[in-house]
Amino acid sequence: QVQLVESGGGLVQVGNSLSVSCAASGRTFSSYGMGWFRQAPGKEREFVASITWRYYTYYADSVKSRFTISRDNAENTVYLQMNSLKPEDTAVYYCAAGSTIYDDTHHTLASDYAYWGQGTQVTVSS
Numbered sequence: 001q002v003q004l005v006e007s008g009g010g011l012v013q014v015g016n017s018l019s020v021s022c023a024a025s026g027r028t029f030s031s032y033g034m035g036w037f038r039q040a041p042g043k044e045r046e047f048v049a050s051i052t053w054r055y056y057t058y059y060a061d062s063v064k065s066r067f068t069i070s071r072d073n074a075e076n077t078v079y080l081q082m083n084s085l086k087p088e089d090t091a092v093y094y095c096a097a098g099s100t101i102y103d104d105t106h107h108t109l110a111s112d113y114a115y116w117g118q119g120t121q122v123t124v125s126s
């Protein structure tokens with residue numbers, strides 16, 4: 001069973017930076033794509049960024065040029081570096097693990113991911 005544990009969320013002021021991480025266990029981490037999603041109160045869960053097993057990255061337009069997704073296969077961890085944060089970035093951020101091995105397709109739908117973390121709260125105050 002795959003387990004994903006996010007950490008690093010918190011309260012940050014507008015314009016500042018924050019990094020969240022997701023530690024994975026339970027299967028060969030390096031062979032699968034990973035993604036970050038977020039969900040604000042009263043809104044649907046939305047795609048933020050993804051990284052394939054070969055390190056190809058993809059971003060939602062709303063975070064492009066501000067957020068960076070990366071992975072460390074030696075540590076079984078995926079990261080999301082968030083810069084120039086805005087109040088609209090406030091949400092619970094979820095880490096997700098892909099379901100298909102050696103998959104280079106960028107998946108933006110939550111239903112394409114097989115495993116999820118418990119989420120970490122990011123609050124951007126003005």
